[in-house]
Amino acid sequence: MTKEITDTLAKHIAEKILKQPARIIGAEDAIISSGLVDSFSLVDLALFVEDTYGVRIEDSELNVSTFDNLNQLAGLIEARRQK
Amino acid sequence: MTTFSARLNLHLERIPDQVAVILQVSGRDDLPITYSQLLAGAQGFANALGSSGIRSSEVVILILQHGPGLIHSYFGAVIHGAIPSIMPFLTEKLSPERYRADLTALIHVTRPAAIVTYAEFEQEVRAAVKDGDSVRAVICMEDVSPEVPDPSRWGGLKCTPENTVLLQHSSGTTGLQKGVALSHRAVFNQLDAYGQTLELNKNDVIVSWLPLYHDMGLIAGFLLPVLFGIPLVLMSPFDWVRAPYRLLQSVSKYRGTLSWLPNFAYNFCARKIRDRHLEGVDLSSWRAVINCSEPVRPESHQAFNQRFKDYGLREGVLHTCYAMAENVFAVTQSDLNNNPRVELIDREAFMRDRIVRDVNGGSSLKVMSSGRLLPNVQIQIVDENGHVLPERVVGEIKLQSNCMLNEYYNRPDATEKALVDGWYLTGDFGYFSGGELFVSGRKKDVIIVGGRNVYPQDLEMLTYEVPGVHAGRSVAFGMFDEEQGTEEVVIIAEGDAEDEMGRQKIADAIRQYVTTNSAIALRYVKVVGPKWIVKTSSGKTARSANKEKFLNELKNNGHL
Numbered sequence: 001m002t003k004e005i006t007d008t009l010a011k012h013i014a015e016k017i018l019k020q021p022a023r024i025i026g027a028e029d030a031i032i033s034s035g036l037v038d039s040f041s042l043v044d045l046a047l048f049v050e051d052t053y054g055v056r057i058e059d060s061e062l063n064v065s066t067f068d069n070l071n072q073l074a075g076l077i078e079a080r081r082q083k
Numbered sequence: 084m085t086t087f088s089a090r091l092n093l094h095l096e097r098i099p100d101q102v103a104v105i106l107q108v109s110g111r112d113d114l115p116i117t118y119s120q121l122l123a124g125a126q127g128f129a130n131a132l133g134s135s136g137i138r139s140s141e142v143v144i145l146i147l148q149h150g151p152g153l154i155h156s157y158f159g160a161v162i163h164g165a166i167p168s169i170m171p172f173l174t175e176k177l178s179p180e181r182y183r184a185d186l187t188a189l190i191h192v193t194r195p196a197a198i199v200t201y202a203e204f205e206q207e208v209r210a211a212v213k214d215g216d217s218v219r220a221v222i223c224m225e226d227v228s229p230e231v232p233d234p235s236r237w238g239g240l241k242c243t244p245e246n247t248v249l250l251q252h253s254s255g256t257t258g259l260q261k262g263v264a265l266s267h268r269a270v271f272n273q274l275d276a277y278g279q280t281l282e283l284n285k286n287d288v289i290v291s292w293l294p295l296y297h298d299m300g301l302i303a304g305f306l307l308p309v310l311f312g313i314p315l316v317l318m319s320p321f322d323w324v325r326a327p328y329r330l331l332q333s334v335s336k337y338r339g340t341l342s343w344l345p346n347f348a349y350n351f352c353a354r355k356i357r358d359r360h361l362e363g364v365d366l367s368s369w370r371a372v373i374n375c376s377e378p379v380r381p382e383s384h385q386a387f388n389q390r391f392k393d394y395g396l397r398e399g400v401l402h403t404c405y406a407m408a409e410n411v412f413a414v415t416q417s418d419l420n421n422n423p424r425v426e427l428i429d430r431e432a433f434m435r436d437r438i439v440r441d442v443n444g445g446s447s448l449k450v451m452s453s454g455r456l457l458p459n460v461q462i463q464i465v466d467e468n469g470h471v472l473p474e475r476v477v478g479e480i481k482l483q484s485n486c487m488l489n490e491y492y493n494r495p496d497a498t499e500k501a502l503v504d505g506w507y508l509t510g511d512f513g514y515f516s517g518g519e520l521f522v523s524g525r526k527k528d529v530i531i532v533g534g535r536n537v538y539p540q541d542l543e544m545l546t547y548e549v550p551g552v553h554a555g556r557s558v559a560f561g562m563f564d565e566e567q568g569t570e571e572v573v574i575i576a577e578g579d580a581e582d583e584m585g586r587q588k589i590a591d592a593i594r595q596y597v598t599t600n601s602a603i604a605l606r607y608v609k610v611v612g613p614k615w616i617v618k619t620s621s622g623k624t625a626r627s628a629n630k631e632k633f634l635n636e637l638k639n640n641g642h643l
Contacts (some may be wrong), residue, residue, distance in 0.1 A: 022522045035598030043355045059326035
């Protein structure tokens with residue numbers, strides 16, 4: 001399940017945010033602190049998560065201390081879906 | 084002619100209990116600050132500067148984030164008679180080493196006498212200060228408390244209108260060491276002229292999320308309201324970028340009338356705000372939302388209008404302005420009673436001959452006016468030999484006004500180059516048509532990303548520090564993104580790699596290194612084999628030729 005989510009997120013980031021469809025993003029790769037996803041694109045990512053999984057990420061959570069890789073983000077999504 | 088301190092003293096006497104600033108920080112209650120509170124906070128900092136032996140007309144650098152400390156210390160320096168200048172705070176994106184190097188460079192050129200920062204950042208600041216530097220005091224804002232405002236002790240009341248009141252450092256790494264020095268007279272001449280053009284009145288409320296280290300944020304979104312007694316609702320740029328709806332909620336809550344935004348923000352708001360964040364939002368109080376500091380696009384206005392018209396946004400409130408720190412701020416402003424004029428011009432005549440003609444059948448280009456000149460500004464459009472060009476011919480914009488910079492601080496070389504016979508050569512291209520200015524491009528290869536100027540040379544230099552990249556073999560340029568409404572940065576570098584995986588690894592390293600050393604996000608990073616990059620016959624990197632080559636490749640691969 002987690003893998004399905006990280007794959008979907010990785011695909012979205014590669015295609016829509018980085019515009020490099022062939023780009024592979026590992027589930028443990030840092031995405032925020034590495035500069036891969038900049039602050040202007042964080043809102044995009046939050047909107048995508050909301051549309052795809054029905055899970056809200058508040059704007060105050062859009063920073064490295066909440067998640068910095070896809071496994072962490074997927075964990076957050078799963079935890080909130082179960083509620 | 085007045086000075087900052089004289090004006091603030093007047094506010095303290097006449098409107099001490101009027102709210103000057105409503106400060107918004109995500110997760111906290113809004114904080115209203117009255118003039119007497121503002122000046123009590125400022126008095127605390129003025130006293131701290133005084134007891135550290137800081138004198139009038141010495142420079143004080145402020146390294147603080149959005150918050151009361153930044154506002155109080157800014158006006159503390161002003162009433163003390165010192166010269167404040169804001170340096171952006173270290174962000175999580177930027178590497179601390181690079182930040183320290185930038186700060187050291189800034190200290191070297193600007194020669195500040197004091198730096199104000201947080202206790203927890205003090206060590207970082209001290210690490211950038213070298214023995215024998217000008218800095219005599221590092222003041223921690225936590226050590227400063229408000230004091231009863233006492234104008235009889237204000238060194239700022241002894242300033243003359245010609246004295247430099249503030250330094251405005253232009254953004255971009257190369258530009259960092261160039262501080263635009265502005266006098267009291269220049270700032271008030273600008274604010275008087277601009278205020279008249281905007282028909283400022285006592286019902287106005289300005290709402291801003293713009294950073295104060297940028298001219299648009301500092302002048303339009305901070306000094307104009309505070310000095311003119313117009314309430315300011317001020318939020319943090321970091322909060323806004325994560326929650327753009329906050330701007331609209333604040334306009335609705337406080338009946339905001341005026342805001343300034345860079346072009347990309349129109350697209351950003353139109354595309355990234357959910358209906359649920361707009362429940363109950365009423366934007367009918369907005370009388371002007373002014374597009375400034377990057378190329379203005381009619382498509383961006385259209386998207387914004389379309390998205391928010393059901394929330395009370397009135398037709399005809401989106402406007403344009405052409406501005407620069409060297410003129411304090413605004414040079415032109417579109418007529419507030421009409422939509423900014425949009426011209427459909429002949430693309431070929433414009434591209435090839437730099438002549439503006441109405442389109443007649445062929446391919447067209449849509450350009451939006453930046454409006455008419457402020458009453459105190461004169462402009463000439465000149466060719467490369469300095470000859471004045473007629474209407475509807477594109478040339479460099481040259482300006483003169485009574486609100487120009489005193490100098491680039493401690494940079495007589497840069498000052499001499501920029502100011503010729505009292506005229507300032509802007510480096511921007513544009514043309515006049517029907518008494519309105521249309522800005523069409525720039526002379527230098529500056530990339531403007533989200534209102535911030537970025538020098539491609541700086542980014543290229545950084546790529547050479549990445550292992551595997553060939554020295555002198557990389558190119559950076561901007562590419563306009565229709566969806567985002569701003570330019571995005573592309574870097575292409577020739578590198579040592581056997582295969583696609585290897586190239587990807589170098590590309591990732593470039594992305595990370597350049598971003599953490601410039602705080603600029605890169606959109607495309609492409610690592611290519613030897614001899615991809617086009618050079619001119621003199622060995623210089625030809626940015627436009629490389630851009631064209633890259634765009635063609637994108638097109639051929641079906642990505643564009």
